Amino acid sequence: xxxxxxxxxxxxxxxxxxxxxxxxxxxxxxxxxxxxxxxxxxxxxxxxxxxxxxxxxxxxxxxxxxxxxxxxxxxxxxxxxxxxxxxxxxxxxxxxxxxxxxxxxxxxxxxxxxxxxxxxxxxxxxxxxxxxxxxxxxxxxxxxxxxxxxxxxxxxxxxxxxxxxxxxxxxxxxxxxxxxxxxxxxxxxxxxxxxxxxxxxxxxxxxxxxxxxxxxxxxxxxxxxxxxxxxxxxxxxxxxxxxxxxxxxxxxxxxxxxxxxxxxxxxxxxxxxxxxxxxxxxxxxxxxxxxxxxxxxxxxxxxxxxxxxxxxxxxxxxxxxxxxxxxxxxxxxxxxxxxxxxxxxxxxxxxxxxxxxxxxxxxxxxxxxxxxxxxxxxxxxxxxxxxxxxxxxxxxxx
Amino acid sequence: xxxxxxxxxxxxxxxxxxxxxxxxxxxxxxxxxxxxxxxxxxxxxxxxxxxxxxxxxxxxxxxxxxxxxxxxxxxxxxxxxxxxxxxxxxxxxxxxxxxxxxxxxxxxxxxxxxxxxxxxxxxxxxxxxxxxxxxxxxxxxxxxxxxxxxxxxxxxxxxxxxxxxxxxxxxxxxxxxxxxxxxxxxxxxxxxxxxxxxxxxxxxxxxxxxxxxxxxxxxxxxxxxxxxxxxxxxxxxxxxxxxxxxxxxxxxxxxxxxxxxxxxxxxxxxxxxxxxxxxxxxxxxxxxxxxxxxxxxxxxxxxxxxxxxxxxxxxxxxxxxxxxxxxxxxxxxxxxxxxxxxxxxxxxxxxxxxxxxxxxxxxxxxxxxxxxxxxxxxxxxxxxxxxxxxxxxxxxxx
Numbered sequence: 001x002x003x004x005x006x007x008x009x010x011x012x013x014x015x016x017x018x019x020x021x022x023x024x025x026x027x028x029x030x031x032x033x034x035x036x037x038x039x040x041x042x043x044x045x046x047x048x049x050x051x052x053x054x055x056x057x058x059x060x061x062x063x064x065x066x067x068x069x070x071x072x073x074x075x076x077x078x079x080x081x082x083x084x085x086x087x088x089x090x091x092x093x094x095x096x097x098x099x100x101x102x103x104x105x106x107x108x109x110x111x112x113x114x115x116x117x118x119x120x121x122x123x124x125x126x127x128x129x130x131x132x133x134x135x136x137x138x139x140x141x142x143x144x145x146x147x148x149x150x151x152x153x154x155x156x157x158x159x160x161x162x163x164x165x166x167x168x169x170x171x172x173x174x175x176x177x178x179x180x181x182x183x184x185x186x187x188x189x190x191x192x193x194x195x196x197x198x199x200x201x202x203x204x205x206x207x208x209x210x211x212x213x214x215x216x217x218x219x220x221x222x223x224x225x226x227x228x229x230x231x232x233x234x235x236x237x238x239x240x241x242x243x244x245x246x247x248x249x250x251x252x253x254x255x256x257x258x259x260x261x262x263x264x265x266x267x268x269x270x271x272x273x274x275x276x277x278x279x280x281x282x283x284x285x286x287x288x289x290x291x292x293x294x295x296x297x298x299x300x301x302x303x304x305x306x307x308x309x310x311x312x313x314x315x316x317x318x319x320x321x322x323x324x325x326x327x328x329x330x331x332x333x334x335x336x337x338x339x340x341x342x343x344x345x346x347x348x349x350x351x352x353x354x355x356x357x358x359x360x361x362x363x364x365x366x367x368x369x370x371x372x373x374x375x376x377x378x379x380x381x382x383x384x385x386x387x388x389x390x391x392x393x394x395x396x397x398x
Numbered sequence: 399x400x401x402x403x404x405x406x407x408x409x410x411x412x413x414x415x416x417x418x419x420x421x422x423x424x425x426x427x428x429x430x431x432x433x434x435x436x437x438x439x440x441x442x443x444x445x446x447x448x449x450x451x452x453x454x455x456x457x458x459x460x461x462x463x464x465x466x467x468x469x470x471x472x473x474x475x476x477x478x479x480x481x482x483x484x485x486x487x488x489x490x491x492x493x494x495x496x497x498x499x500x501x502x503x504x505x506x507x508x509x510x511x512x513x514x515x516x517x518x519x520x521x522x523x524x525x526x527x528x529x530x531x532x533x534x535x536x537x538x539x540x541x542x543x544x545x546x547x548x549x550x551x552x553x554x555x556x557x558x559x560x561x562x563x564x565x566x567x568x569x570x571x572x573x574x575x576x577x578x579x580x581x582x583x584x585x586x587x588x589x590x591x592x593x594x595x596x597x598x599x600x601x602x603x604x605x606x607x608x609x610x611x612x613x614x615x616x617x618x619x620x621x622x623x624x625x626x627x628x629x630x631x632x633x634x635x636x637x638x639x640x641x642x643x644x645x646x647x648x649x650x651x652x653x654x655x656x657x658x659x660x661x662x663x664x665x666x667x668x669x670x671x672x673x674x675x676x677x678x679x680x681x682x683x684x685x686x687x688x689x690x691x692x693x694x695x696x697x698x699x700x701x702x703x704x705x706x707x708x709x710x711x712x713x714x715x716x717x718x719x720x721x722x723x724x725x726x727x728x729x730x731x732x733x734x735x736x737x738x739x740x741x742x743x744x745x746x747x748x749x750x751x752x753x754x755x756x757x758x759x760x761x762x763x764x765x766x767x768x769x770x771x772x773x774x775x776x777x778x779x780x781x782x783x784x785x786x787x788x789x790x791x792x793x794x795x796x
Contacts, residue, residue, distance in 0.1 A: 016570045018563065041796060055796035068789040074566025076791035165699030168472030172414045271669015271692055293694030294669050301563030303788060305702050390701060391466040393474035398439060398453035
């Protein structure tokens with residue numbers, strides 16, 4: 001088979017993570033090994049940069065500089081929420097053909113995978129040979145076909161460390177604490193809070209995820225019950241919790257519902273849900289000290305608590321994406337396969353498995369509607385990495 | 399002078415920090431060196447535990463266990479917002495006399511220092527020989543008489559790392575980002591966000607502290623101006639910002655104003671201020687992507703980004719407090735004196751200097767109403783410690 005000679009284009013889509021640039025740099029450095037890649041272009045702000053021909057040339061960027069970029073949070077090429085339709089795609093092809101781009105890598109979540117799928121189909125329709133590889137990234141961990149997603153481990157580490165600290169803060173000054181965690185459809189990130197627990201009486205005592213219907217009366221009742229038992233209560237709540245009809249609890253208090261280009265309701269960037277839930281608890285339980293925090297954008301961008309396994313795997317999916325692309329006439333999404341405790345392999349899976357699909361927490365990751373199972377804890381522990389020891393003072397009463 | 403023989407009592411007051419247990423353990427371990435200290439008691443939940451005789455015996459707690467406690471966030475003895483009046487104090491004395499407590503150490507902020515002052519005066523009135531030492535602690539850094547406060551450096555590190563990450567997230571997906579930081583009267587912690595900046599165009603672009611009157615029209619205008627210049631804008635805001643009449647901006651949106659026992663308005667534990675400011679920016683500038691985060695309790699409790707200088711100094715103030723108390727018939731508050739770049743000394747200052755007093759940022763820490771000066775940066779840098787390198791991708795345009 002003759003080699004496919006041409007340029008490589010790489011872009012980043014969707015929400016940034018703290019390790020997304022590891023994937024970028026992994027792909028760039030691997031690409032340098034292949035003669036058939038004439039040049040490595042980066043598109044600014046995802047697919048939107050393709051339409052504008054807003055490219056940077058990454059072919060000769062110093063490796064040391066790239067390593068510093070790799071350990072910087074955020075999407076260094078810039079990102080976008082644009083989701084191309086057919087017309088958008090046609091314009092992208094004009095540009096790709098003009099520049100003889102033959103390898104296209106898109107680092108992102110399920111929406112970005114769907115973009116890859118559309119681009120790939122359009123390329124086939126017009127007979128333009130283009131290898132399209134989706135490189136997975138999401139803090140939500142909601143991509144099907146992969147054991148877990150790069151970006152998740154570090155965000156989960158932030159959430160676990162946050163609840164670890166909050167648990168001791170709340171033990172010192174007891175009350176109810178509600179922490180709202182990112183996650184529209186999948187509760188993986190909220191569930192990561194469980195790693196804060198070192199004993200039964202530690203928080204989080206209740207974990208609410210979008211996998212289960214949320215009932216405000218059950219909620220206030222459960223909080224009161226825990227408060228009566230331990231004198232305090234810590235709750236981890238997904239921003240995407242909804243009632244049995246699927247209506248997001250968050251929207252009930254929002255004055256204004258914003259929609260982004262994908263039709264998703266904006267659940268991040270305001271503290272409405274935490275405030276609503278806190279007020280409910282105060283009103284319905286008579287507990288006076290009730291505090292709510294919305295973890296917000298720090299979950300996906302906080303510098304200094306990166307999971308090293310997550311960082312390594314983010315690098316590897318970028319690296320393997322290029323390896324797969326050079327192996328033959330293939331398209332797909334890079335997936336992580338978990339082997340024994342703890343190692344992983346990488347494989348290329350069909351784009352349709354990931355594109356616009358959402359994976360939620362399986363039933364056996366739950367012990368009850370408000371607590372995760374030991375199986376989930378075993379699943380998530382290696383992804384988050386070791387946490388420093390924290391301990392409650394143990395001294396005899398006088 | 400005959401040695402004052404009796405028990406030592408130690409307690410923690412006010413908001414917890416991530417290094418407050420270093421001070422506790424520093425004091426306990428130092429106390430073990432002195433024969434005149436019969437036993438070391440810890441009061442649960444600050445002064446409130448004294449009234450209830452809710453003591454633990456710290457005299458023989460294993461040193462290894464104490465070291466684990468030292469590196470755990472939160473106040474391990476529990477804390478309180480109680481502020482004793484004369485009657486409260488009289489009851490405290492009854493208990494102290496009953497247990498022959500002769501050394502009282504209270505780790506806390508300016509309210510806790512005021513408690514020390516009252517306790518000390520009451521002891522003198524009734525001729526009860528009691529050495530009272532205040533051990534400083536506050537993330538707000540608002541205690542007079544000391545160069546800076548243990549607890550501040552680590553909270554400032556959290557804030558700096560948070561804005562460092564947010565700056566790159568916002569560069570990837572541009573818009574306006576407003577981060578609300580703790581701080582009622584002093585802006586030190588909010589101002590720490592400046593360490594996120596590595597170049598002029600980096601955020602935070604605007605810093606609003608309680609030292610300056612806040613005007614909502616100036617604010618939206620300033621945000622718009624920055625947005626037009628850089629295509630994005632990052633704002634750090636103290637929860638305690640107020641208008642020229644002293645009215646907190648936060649209260650304007652709060653449905654319910656809570657007061658704690660000290661008469662302070664509750665500014666933490668809800669996202670009202672960030673949401674109010676975000677909505678204002680949207681309404682008055684036409685900028686669509688505006689996000690607000692309230693950093694909340696993680697600032698004072700997050701595990702895993704402790705400043706090592708802060709941690710060491712927190713240990714030292716505890717250690718020195720006991721040393722001072724054993725040196726003679728003294729009372730006071732432990733203060734940190736900054737020497738050359740960078741070392742410190744410790745001294746005992748009069749309780750009245752710290753008690754119920756607030757230090758705010760001096761004028762020369764400001765470059766303008768919305769930006770801090772180089773002098774402030776030099777002041778804060780060693781307290782926060784080194785931050786890992788982060789870098790913007792530098793690649794030639796195609």
